[in-house]
Amino acid sequence: MKVNFYDSVEDKFLKFAVIIAKYNGKYVFCKHKERDTYEVPGGHREIGESIEETAKRELKEETGAIDFTIKPICVYSVTGKTRVNESGEESYGGLYFAEIKTFEQELHSEMEKIIFVDEMPDKLTYPEIQPKLMEEAKKRNIL
Helix, strand or coil: CCCEECCCCCCHHHHEEEEEECCCCCEEEEEECCCEECCCEEEECCCCHHHHHHHHHHHHHHHHHEEEEEEEEEEEEEEEECCCCCCCCCEEEEECCCCCCCCCCCCCCEEEEEECCCCCCCCEECCHHHHHHHHHHHHHHCC
């Protein structure tokens, strides 16, 4: 599994958005109903959506965030087979940072719950990718 970072790539190559989010100074992680692991919010781009619209939609859907600020960090790519990339070819996504101010009362998605933590949980859905995203955001003085 190889993860690369770019300042930008052509928009047509961006297939997904991932959002490192904080709430009251703590990281926000999601737990999917069908997994025992945690992940940052994110997901695939829908037809006709800008990659920023994808990031906003996924943040709302997966965390219930209703009042937040969001900004791009960079583009990243993953080369190698993953749960969502069976071909293993290089796939690109937008990496974002969000500061969440308020949430809906309940989650209305595939997520069972969200947690607020100072450090990444031990049980990550994508342990070969998520730590690298956090490191890159720190290198770019975002976190």
